[in-house]
Amino acid sequence: MSARIVHIASNTFREAVRDRVLYNLIAFALLLSGAAIFIGQISIEIERLVVVNLGLTAVSLFGVVIAIFIGIGLVSKEIEKRTLYTVLSRPVRRWEFIVGKFFGLAGTLVVNTFFMAIGVFAALLYVAHKFSSPDAFILVALYFIILEFLILCSLALLFSSFSSPLLSAVFTFSLFIIGSFADDLRGFAGMTHGIARWFATAAAYLVPNFSALNVISAVAHQQSVAGQLVLQNTLYALCYSAMALSGAVLIFERRNLK
Amino acid sequence: MNGLNPTRRRTTVVAATCLAVSMAASVLLLHRVDEIRPRANIEDALYISSPKLVKRASLGFEGLMACIYWTRTVQYFGDRHARGSRSYNELAPLLEIATALDPHMIPAYQFGASFLAPAPPSGAGEPRRAVDLMTYGIQHNPDNWHLYYDLGFVYYTELKDYKAAARVFEQGSEVPNANPFLKLLAARMAEHAADYETARMLWTATYESSKESNIRQNAIEHLRSIRVDEDVTRLQEAVSRFEQLNGRLPATIWELAAAEHLRGIPVDPDGNPYVLSLDGQVQVANPEDFPFVTKGLPPDYKPSGLPKFHGNS
Numbered sequence: 001m002s003a004r005i006v007h008i009a010s011n012t013f014r015e016a017v018r019d020r021v022l023y024n025l026i027a028f029a030l031l032l033s034g035a036a037i038f039i040g041q042i043s044i045e046i047e048r049l050v051v052v053n054l055g056l057t058a059v060s061l062f063g064v065v066i067a068i069f070i071g072i073g074l075v076s077k078e079i080e081k082r083t084l085y086t087v088l089s090r091p092v093r094r095w096e097f098i099v100g101k102f103f104g105l106a107g108t109l110v111v112n113t114f115f116m117a118i119g120v121f122a123a124l125l126y127v128a129h130k131f132s133s134p135d136a137f138i139l140v141a142l143y144f145i146i147l148e149f150l151i152l153c154s155l156a157l158l159f160s161s162f163s164s165p166l167l168s169a170v171f172t173f174s175l176f177i178i179g180s181f182a183d184d185l186r187g188f189a190g191m192t193h194g195i196a197r198w199f200a201t202a203a204a205y206l207v208p209n210f211s212a213l214n215v216i217s218a219v220a221h222q223q224s225v226a227g228q229l230v231l232q233n234t235l236y237a238l239c240y241s242a243m244a245l246s247g248a249v250l251i252f253e254r255r256n257l258k
Numbered sequence: 259m260n261g262l263n264p265t266r267r268r269t270t271v272v273a274a275t276c277l278a279v280s281m282a283a284s285v286l287l288l289h290r291v292d293e294i295r296p297r298a299n300i301e302d303a304l305y306i307s308s309p310k311l312v313k314r315a316s317l318g319f320e321g322l323m324a325c326i327y328w329t330r331t332v333q334y335f336g337d338r339h340a341r342g343s344r345s346y347n348e349l350a351p352l353l354e355i356a357t358a359l360d361p362h363m364i365p366a367y368q369f370g371a372s373f374l375a376p377a378p379p380s381g382a383g384e385p386r387r388a389v390d391l392m393t394y395g396i397q398h399n400p401d402n403w404h405l406y407y408d409l410g411f412v413y414y415t416e417l418k419d420y421k422a423a424a425r426v427f428e429q430g431s432e433v434p435n436a437n438p439f440l441k442l443l444a445a446r447m448a449e450h451a452a453d454y455e456t457a458r459m460l461w462t463a464t465y466e467s468s469k470e471s472n473i474r475q476n477a478i479e480h481l482r483s484i485r486v487d488e489d490v491t492r493l494q495e496a497v498s499r500f501e502q503l504n505g506r507l508p509a510t511i512w513e514l515a516a517a518e519h520l521r522g523i524p525v526d527p528d529g530n531p532y533v534l535s536l537d538g539q540v541q542v543a544n545p546e547d548f549p550f551v552t553k554g555l556p557p558d559y560k561p562s563g564l565p566k567f568h569g570n571s
Contacts, residue, residue, distance in 0.1 A: 039325075039329070042329055042332070042333060043325070043328060043329040043332050044328075044332050044365055044369055044470065045365035045369070045470065046325055046328060046329075046363070046365055049321070049325055049360075049363065050322075050325045050329075052321075053319075053321035053322040053324075053325050054322055054325070057319045057321070057322045060319075061319075177317065180317045180318045181314070184314070210318065211318050214318040214319075216318075216319065216321050216322075217320055217321035217324075217360060217362075220321050221362045223362075
């Protein structure tokens, strides 16, 4: 990775920290500690399930919100503040700017997820009093959530490269919703015929498949996650992110910034 | 605040006071509003009764939704049970949604069946739906022997279908790592299903296999009631023997005890002597203390409300 990309990425990370993005960790800590303490009093025998399900769902949703709302402003904010012209007047290529922004946001989310993961494991230790070996699969679920963030970051950047922040947020969030129903979409495709089947199948493969990256329920029940799934999901997320990022670069390279 | 000029300091004080006052006022007003309008109950909240729709709406976070629905189920049942309600209309739908969202949530089946099956006010009085719930649970968790045990238990205690209970216990005994008493229970169902000893075995197994205090207390109450039923049956036989020998009923429980050469007056698990009515019926002194007894109740007795639990007595 070129030094210029690293600089842009680290600046993006610093900017996110300055924007107090990591403050969401406080809300997360309150949510999880509250659940860990109170759920045992209002429910029966699901303390561990709640901590894992709530913890991982919160990691995912907090991250999705951050990925979307920071991702959509990464390009447009630079244009609005006119800082983009300063950056591009230096020996920085447009694609390096986009890739740097992507890594900066991804890094922010990884750091955020790391601290949240500590919170999840601390709450788990509080309710279960000890760790067991299947708890290690929670790490796989967290890894899949990070893969989900990579896809969302790249999509947010893609829309941000040609659209307004509001529309970018709408597009990215819509794709997040549709991607969560990707398996159903494939099911619908299987039920249709002719050209509709082609369209439905194409749509099912074009939208990101977030349901394949969701193993929260399985790890909450201490079920294992197949190594092949980890490998294939990793490759899928990298390919999809590369695809969206390439699209963002293509559009941004041709965009008239005057 | 020391660095602020007097005007800004005054503004800060006024704003802080306003904040505190308005916060307190809004809490008080909300309290008043709650008193005026009817309280929202779970029926209002269960506006989506389709498990499939709830699953779709959860956006892939079914696990968390299942936990929420299970907690709502517990709250719903607990609230109704505490009020001595005999209507649990939303219990089965809530359980169906929770288990459809997470078919591996074992507590929802185990506790759900014990909420659904018993007759009101102890439960919803819907043993058939409890059977459906447990059958669904076994379909999705075929290697969990506890579910077979609980299903057999519903067949035995609520439906008195001993054949079905024997079949389910037998199936459960074939599950890897199943508790050996399932095999024993299956065998007893075939010949001694109605015996007190079989009932005692089942409730003892329930007590020993559960960590949940409510379930253990419930098992204790049933074990206490089984002992009373046994005592009353035995004493009633003694009354019949006395009548055959003497041509009259025993005048008092003391006379009966003496005729049977008992060491003392027969007492219930709480130490209270059994009562002999004028027409020769053996009765328990305080029926309220034995909510699950089937014998020894005064003819006109009606339980006043919820079963009274005695803890580890």
